[in-house]
Amino acid sequence: MKSNLIFFIGLFAALGISWAGIVLGSNAQLGSLAPFYDETDGATYPQWMSGSAAQGQLVYRDLGCYACHTQQVRRPGFGSDQQRGWGDRQSVARDYIYQPAPQLGWSRVGPDLANLADRKPSAPDSEDLLRMLYSGSAGMPPYRFLFVERRLGAGAQPSQAALKLTGSLEPKAGLEIVPTPRAEALVAYLLSLTTSYTYPEAVPFKPAKSEGAAAAPSSTAAPVRATPAPAAPAAAGTTPPAAPATGVSPAPASAKAAAAPTPSPTVTATPGSTGGAK
Amino acid sequence: MSGKPNRDPRLDQAAVSDEGLLDIHERQLGRHPDDGARYRLLPIGILFTLSALILFSGTYLNRYTGHYNASIFDENAKPTAGGPAVAKLDPVAVGRSAYGGTCVTCHQPTGAGMPGIYPPLAGSEWVNGPSSRVIRIVLYGLKGDIHVKGQAFNAAAMPVFGKVTGSAYNWSDEKIAAVLTYVRQEWGNKADPVSADEVAAARNATGDRREMSEAELEQIK
Amino acid sequence: MTTRGEYSPVDGASRWPLLLLLVKGIGWLVVAGILALVASIQLHTPGFMAGCPLLTYGRTVVLAETAFVYGWLGNAGLALALWALGRLAGEPLRAQNWAIGGAIFWNLAVFGALVGVALGDATGFELLGLPRYVQLMMFFSYSAVAVPGLLAWNGRLRRVSFASQWYAAAALFLFPWILSIAHVMLFAAPVHGVLQPIVAGWYAQSAWTLWLAPLALSVAYYVVPKVTGRVLPSYEFAALGFWCLIFIGGLTGGRHLLGGPVPAWIPSVAVVSCALLLFHTFIVILNLRGAFTGEGIAVKFIAFGLAAYAVGAVGDALTSLHGIATYTQFTHFDEAQRQLALYGAASTFLFGGIYYALPRITGKAWFSPGLVRAHLVLSICGILLLVGSLTVASVTQSQGILDSKVSFQEIAHNSRPWLMSATFAQTVLLLGNIALLANFYATACEILKISAPAAFNPPPAVETRAS
Numbered sequence: 001m002k003s004n005l006i007f008f009i010g011l012f013a014a015l016g017i018s019w020a021g022i023v024l025g026s027n028a029q030l031g032s033l034a035p036f037y038d039e040t041d042g043a044t045y046p047q048w049m050s051g052s053a054a055q056g057q058l059v060y061r062d063l064g065c066y067a068c069h070t071q072q073v074r075r076p077g078f079g080s081d082q083q084r085g086w087g088d089r090q091s092v093a094r095d096y097i098y099q100p101a102p103q104l105g106w107s108r109v110g111p112d113l114a115n116l117a118d119r120k121p122s123a124p125d126s127e128d129l130l131r132m133l134y135s136g137s138a139g140m141p142p143y144r145f146l147f148v149e150r151r152l153g154a155g156a157q158p159s160q161a162a163l164k165l166t167g168s169l170e171p172k173a174g175l176e177i178v179p180t181p182r183a184e185a186l187v188a189y190l191l192s193l194t195t196s197y198t199y200p201e202a203v204p205f206k207p208a209k210s211e212g213a214a215a216a217p218s219s220t221a222a223p224v225r226a227t228p229a230p231a232a233p234a235a236a237g238t239t240p241p242a243a244p245a246t247g248v249s250p251a252p253a254s255a256k257a258a259a260a261p262t263p264s265p266t267v268t269a270t271p272g273s274t275g276g277a278k
Numbered sequence: 279m280s281g282k283p284n285r286d287p288r289l290d291q292a293a294v295s296d297e298g299l300l301d302i303h304e305r306q307l308g309r310h311p312d313d314g315a316r317y318r319l320l321p322i323g324i325l326f327t328l329s330a331l332i333l334f335s336g337t338y339l340n341r342y343t344g345h346y347n348a349s350i351f352d353e354n355a356k357p358t359a360g361g362p363a364v365a366k367l368d369p370v371a372v373g374r375s376a377y378g379g380t381c382v383t384c385h386q387p388t389g390a391g392m393p394g395i396y397p398p399l400a401g402s403e404w405v406n407g408p409s410s411r412v413i414r415i416v417l418y419g420l421k422g423d424i425h426v427k428g429q430a431f432n433a434a435a436m437p438v439f440g441k442v443t444g445s446a447y448n449w450s451d452e453k454i455a456a457v458l459t460y461v462r463q464e465w466g467n468k469a470d471p472v473s474a475d476e477v478a479a480a481r482n483a484t485g486d487r488r489e490m491s492e493a494e495l496e497q498i499k
Numbered sequence: 500m501t502t503r504g505e506y507s508p509v510d511g512a513s514r515w516p517l518l519l520l521l522v523k524g525i526g527w528l529v530v531a532g533i534l535a536l537v538a539s540i541q542l543h544t545p546g547f548m549a550g551c552p553l554l555t556y557g558r559t560v561v562l563a564e565t566a567f568v569y570g571w572l573g574n575a576g577l578a579l580a581l582w583a584l585g586r587l588a589g590e591p592l593r594a595q596n597w598a599i600g601g602a603i604f605w606n607l608a609v610f611g612a613l614v615g616v617a618l619g620d621a622t623g624f625e626l627l628g629l630p631r632y633v634q635l636m637m638f639f640s641y642s643a644v645a646v647p648g649l650l651a652w653n654g655r656l657r658r659v660s661f662a663s664q665w666y667a668a669a670a671l672f673l674f675p676w677i678l679s680i681a682h683v684m685l686f687a688a689p690v691h692g693v694l695q696p697i698v699a700g701w702y703a704q705s706a707w708t709l710w711l712a713p714l715a716l717s718v719a720y721y722v723v724p725k726v727t728g729r730v731l732p733s734y735e736f737a738a739l740g741f742w743c744l745i746f747i748g749g750l751t752g753g754r755h756l757l758g759g760p761v762p763a764w765i766p767s768v769a770v771v772s773c774a775l776l777l778f779h780t781f782i783v784i785l786n787l788r789g790a791f792t793g794e795g796i797a798v799k800f801i802a803f804g805l806a807a808y809a810v811g812a813v814g815d816a817l818t819s820l821h822g823i824a825t826y827t828q829f830t831h832f833d834e835a836q837r838q839l840a841l842y843g844a845a846s847t848f849l850f851g852g853i854y855y856a857l858p859r860i861t862g863k864a865w866f867s868p869g870l871v872r873a874h875l876v877l878s879i880c881g882i883l884l885l886v887g888s889l890t891v892a893s894v895t896q897s898q899g900i901l902d903s904k905v906s907f908q909e910i911a912h913n914s915r916p917w918l919m920s921a922t923f924a925q926t927v928l929l930l931g932n933i934a935l936l937a938n939f940y941a942t943a944c945e946i947l948k949i950s951a952p953a954a955f956n957p958p959p960a961v962e963t964r965a966s
Contacts, residue, residue: 004653011669011745015676018705018749023680026697026765027690029348040372040453041379062619064557070829074758075352079825083903091760092351096692104696106625106755108829108900109542111907139911141545145552201349287871288864290795290855293728296507296586299721302730304659320733320785328778335771343764353763353821 030093036199045197048098049189056189059182061101068140070105071114073195085120086112087195092202095195109139118196127164129187130179135169146183149175369471373460376453381461389465397426400465409458409472411495413480416454418442421489435489440477442486451477510859512591513582516598516647517860518943520578521853523606525936527570528846532929534563539925543911543918553617561621561628562613568626568711569637570609572845574602576714577644579852580667582860583721584648587664588655592647601643608636624685624699625755626706631686638678645671662737662786666717669745674710677702693760701752704769707840708748708776712808715845718852719787719801726855727793733785740782747775754815755833757824766819773816780812796871800851803879807843811836826897831914835889842928843882850878850935857942866941870934877931885924892917 035044049057060066073087082088091114096102117123124132136142152158152174161184162176171177179187294302344350378387385391389400399405404412404426417440423432438445440454449457451474458477462469538559540547548554585592592598608629615621615630622628629637652660652668681702684690690698724731731737750772753765783805790802814836818827827833854871858864865871892914899910 007665007668008672010742011672012676014742014745015673015705015709015749017746018752019680019701021750022701022752022765022768023684023698025346026761027694029762030692030694031690033692039450040376040456061621061623063552063555064561064621064623066623067557067560072759078758078821079828080901080903090351090758093348093693093760093762095760099692101623102693102695103623104693104756104759106829106833107831108896109907109911136545136549137911138908139545141541141547141549141556143555144550201351285794286864287796287854287868287875288866289858290726290797292725294725296589296725299724300587300657300659300661303661303724303734304657306730306734307659321736324736324739324782327781331775331778334774338771338774339764339767342767342770344762346762346764348762350763351760353767355763 033094033097035097036094036197038197045199046095046098049192052185052188053192054100054189056185056187056192057099057101057103059186060103060189063143063186066103066105068105068107068109070108070112071102071193072104073112073114081112084111087115087118089195089198089202091195092199094199094201113190113193115193115195117191117194126187126191129190130163130183131165133179133183133186134163134165134177143183146186147177147179150178152176369456369459370463372453373456373458374464376449376457377460380447381457389461389467391431393429395431397424397429397431399461400467402426402467405461406467406469408499409462409470409476410480410498412458412462413454413472413477414484414490414495414498416440416449416458417477417481418484418487419489420491422491424492438489440481442481444488450474451481507586507859509585509589509591510582510856511862513585513595513647514860516592516595516602516644517578517582517856519599519602520574520581520644521857521860522939522943523602524571524574524578525853525932525939527566527574527606527609528932529929529936531563531566531571532925532932534559534566536922536925536929538563539918539922543915543922552619558616558619558621561616564626565612565616565628566609567841568706569612569629570606572711572714572841572849573605573609573641575849575853576670576711576718576845577602577605577641577648579718579849579856580670580714581644581648581651582856583663583717583852584651584667584671587661587721588651590651590654590656593650593654594647597643597646601640601646604636604640605644608633608640611636622685624696624702626703627681627685627699631682634678634682634686638675638682641678642675645675661720662731662734662741663717663721665738665741666713666720669741670710670713670717673713674706677705677709696756696759697753697761697765700754700756701749704751704754705749708744708751711841711845712744712748715804715848716783719790719804719848722797722801722851722855723787723790723793726795726798727789729789731786732788733782736782737786740779740786743779743782744776747772747779751776754819757819757821757828770816770819773812773819777812777816780809784809795855796875797851797855799875800847800854800878803882804844804847804851807839807847807882811839811844814839826901827893830893830896830900831889831918832893832897835886835893838882838889839886843886847878847882850874853935853939857939861943863942865938867938870938874931874934874938877927877934881924881928881931884927885921888917888920888924892921 035046037044071091073089073091074081075090076082095114132140133143134147147163149171150159150162158176159178161178163179165171165177342353344353344355377385384396385399386396389398391398397404404415404424415436417438419438420436423430424436425431437447439447439449441448441450454477455472455474459471461467462471537548537554538556541549541556541559545556548559549556581592581598612629612633615633616628620630620632622631648667648671652664652671655664681698684698685695685702689695720731720737751769753761753767753769754773756769757766759766787801787805790798790805793799793802817823818832818836854865895913895917896910899905899907899913
């Protein structure tokens, strides 16, 4: 390392290569990702968050909920995300385009929240969430500071917003527990989290050979367009305009979200797990 | 080597000066690996390790990057042939959601309609009859009376749904075909599904026009 | 140059900025240890301090990480990098006021960052939890501290340089770029959607491979041959190892986005890069393996750090493969790997450097041999226990997560004993660091004037022995 200039140019070039490759490359691919227009529904997906939900995302980040919760569902076969009812499909980039600060998270001390509003078998409602925030659980701290204790007037009834708590959590007589605006914003945010709409790129790819002809039964029930080419505006121009899916038969399932765990976990896991690169 | 062993944890003794450190390493760099015609294995070992890692990397990148496609999120995808495994649309499902979004307000979720106001679809001879007629009902709407199962309905008009003049809905042929397929197999109806081509053919044959009447419909086979 | 004695004019003349950085660094180490202990307790006993919004778990984790990385590793790494560059340049550090000013503002920024995070302004990104308003101050103060180091590199007396200088100069030069790029793309002109985690991942991996690891390696590359007196084996490949790290490091950016909502090529490139970094690790072990047989406290720390670095790199490469990541991703194993790298490798290299450098900077040997040995034993035991406990906890956790019938309450219950053991390990580490802090104060402040000035053995002028 004799020449200083070459040394620093080398350092700068190395940084530039990784930055250009990963950051600029992904920006070129995903930077102008547009919402997907569904003709049948006449709506675009994903949908904008409401104002209080957007505020709730800031509360989520402020309290550091990402330290224990992720918001990214993995593909079938990669863990038990589908079996736990967290989502039918892998989260894709389009799910996050309208979020000012996507909170992907890095740890699952608690469950994944990407599709909380449409979770199977049953999604929580705001009362459940507020109660959970107030009481905590074996793995989750209680967030009592998100609530205020109000004194009720003599003989007055608890207000509509008051939490209905029982047992050891029940407030003393004459008091009620009411969520603060931060708690309500947070709950509004949590209830706005949904990844139930299936975009064209979110569906498992059909393998080139027939090794996995049954590899995508979970894709059949979603309201996805039959012709791939015109319906995939964001597929970086490389989706070949081949014939629409041939060996995939429309499943009898008719609901928007397929509930049954499909055989795809084992099928898609096989090419991955026995590949030599593992 | 240093004179005294470094046993006192309070002070680590240096065994070489900074000048010495730089000297010995500079001399190390100047050496050639085959000094004295001895063959050193280490450069070969290093070359082998690097080559093996590069081979692994190249194979992995070829197999698991989905050809750097922005739409491929599953690393196991092999998009060299075929395309996204987008399923054929299930027309009944699409039709059900379209019905539930629009038609249900008048024809009711049970397809029974409202007596005297909205005709029933369940068991209706129009729904179960030739598809050419029911297609045109949805495409162009209705004006005047219509008789379903012996009852007359004229109090409310059937709106225009197709992509024709005066339509507020402008449904595509596929959507009309889907909703008709759904209706023709629901609530005990048993009729053939309707395809988008049939809807398109009906629209082309009749052209652009306003609402049809029952008499005109009965002319159509 | 140190031709006689080992008390280089560099050390005496550069005393103040180095001491300032070191005292701040060790102080932050203890603070970070306390915060990490609180976070560790909250993991198995969620009700601990849950009533205090400043210390809710989501904020404590970020507080501990920020204090550890920017407070401890940043300060100590900068101090030792400046020291090594100065010594190998052969001249006292120039522009020392820049370093002192930069150090003051860097630590003000770290303090501001901690206050901001406690009040809720953490950014949510890994390793970049700093609130946006302190980031610019960090950029400028770091650049100011880097000035003497880069001047020492540019103005070195010998043209052919040593590996320690490359690593230190790289760390000093690259970090401001990495921080400023991340600041612009995430805060000044934010990118949208999932691009934010991609940029944040690139920042986190670059901060480790292009900033923290080079700071630590520059210390190791300097101390090992100094103490053992032998030329580093296979040193002719050290440049290859260095450039491998620099070029490949940033490409590991997608490492934690496996299976995530990003195009598949990003994590796959990261997997491949983690494998290629094994080559760099291989070269580093080849070069520094003399540490395993060396004597002296500094070399013992570095030997342990080297083993941790190697195990960490192999673990990183293996767990990036999808088959294994199915079991380890999003579990405590990620935390175990982070601790192994940041604490087990980087921190122990810096400990070794501090134990070697401080007597030379102050002119006095360490005050207490007992505290030195205690710190060594407590650090090694603590790290082994911490990484081991978190790994076992992750095994129970992943078993529970993969079985969809197990609720998260049960998972929390099952991993509780291992998380309590991890808390115990954090206590052990904290005690070791308190020992270091006490020893440091006693030494640097000359509290007890009983100990004689350090008796340095004059090393031979030029070492002619080959490897």
